[in-house]
Amino acid sequence: MTTDPTPFGTSKPARRARRRFGCVIAVMVVVIVTLLAVGVGRHLWLTEPGYWIRNEAFIQYTSEVKLDGLADRAFNRVLSELSSSRGYQSGGSGQWRPVGEGVLGVRTIRLSFDEANAWLAKRLDDWLVNQKRQLPAGLSGPMLASDSGRLVVAFRYRNEEVDQVFSVLMSLEFLDDGRATLSIDGVRGGRLPLPTGSVLKQLPGSGGDDSQAMAVLLGQRPFDPVLPIDGSRRARIIGLVVDDQGVGLVVQAELNGSAH
Numbered sequence: 001m002t003t004d005p006t007p008f009g010t011s012k013p014a015r016r017a018r019r020r021f022g023c024v025i026a027v028m029v030v031v032i033v034t035l036l037a038v039g040v041g042r043h044l045w046l047t048e049p050g051y052w053i054r055n056e057a058f059i060q061y062t063s064e065v066k067l068d069g070l071a072d073r074a075f076n077r078v079l080s081e082l083s084s085s086r087g088y089q090s091g092g093s094g095q096w097r098p099v100g101e102g103v104l105g106v107r108t109i110r111l112s113f114d115e116a117n118a119w120l121a122k123r124l125d126d127w128l129v130n131q132k133r134q135l136p137a138g139l140s141g142p143m144l145a146s147d148s149g150r151l152v153v154a155f156r157y158r159n160e161e162v163d164q165v166f167s168v169l170m171s172l173e174f175l176d177d178g179r180a181t182l183s184i185d186g187v188r189g190g191r192l193p194l195p196t197g198s199v200l201k202q203l204p205g206s207g208g209d210d211s212q213a214m215a216v217l218l219g220q221r222p223f224d225p226v227l228p229i230d231g232s233r234r235a236r237i238i239g240l241v242v243d244d245q246g247v248g249l250v251v252q253a254e255l256n257g258s259a260h
Helices: 012-046 050-061 064-083 113-122 124-130 196-202 208-217
Strands: 088-092 095-098 106-112 139-147 150-158 163-174 180-189 192-194 226-228 233-242 246-255
Touching (some): 064 246
Antiparallel strands (some): 139 150, 233 246
16 A cells, blocks of 8 residues: 555645645735835824924924024023133234133033024024025925934925925034034934935035035035134134033134134
8 A cells, every 4th residue: 555645634735725825924924014114114204203393393382582582592602601711812902812822712512402493593594694605495494403412403305396304313523624524324204214325315416505505414515613703703613512402512712714
């Protein structure tokens, strides 16, 4: 008598049916996982980050007087800290001269995110006009936040195809000549992490002042990290400390026109 090599009660057609059933289940699992991933990705893409929502509410529901006060307080703190530094002292007639060769008035000036974002909302446009620059076309509402000790620059970007809040996670790197560059550590659309290189290629990148400003914002072009103090002095940022509540600017006073 010939022995059936198949397991007891299992015929070859039955085994083939089981394999087909297993393949169907595997395909269904892949489809379900893919749909979940797409659904989660779409949800994250459509969901604005918490820090963006909080800042929009802060700007919208805070009185103009208070926003102006926060913006001015941020600037005046920079001015006050630098004015009391020992780097420069008055030489009379509005002139300022160094106190000793090589002495630099270095201070760490802390700004809360509310102060910084109030300044961006109320003073950035005027500052850009003074610098003969403007925000890139389609970009609006820049704000600052933090993410695990990294600086987040968030903004809304609109064109014919996109209306989205983007967040750029970055760090500040300082060059030997006194300039700085923004190093891009990640990009998000809404709350969805995006491939950084692909996203940067889609944003404005050529032609006019817009491209120069965008190149600075995206870390592609060095910039001079200075803040005006008065007619003869300015503050150069030489370090940056970020935490959950705000930023600490490490600055030194210098005369306008100082070579770097």
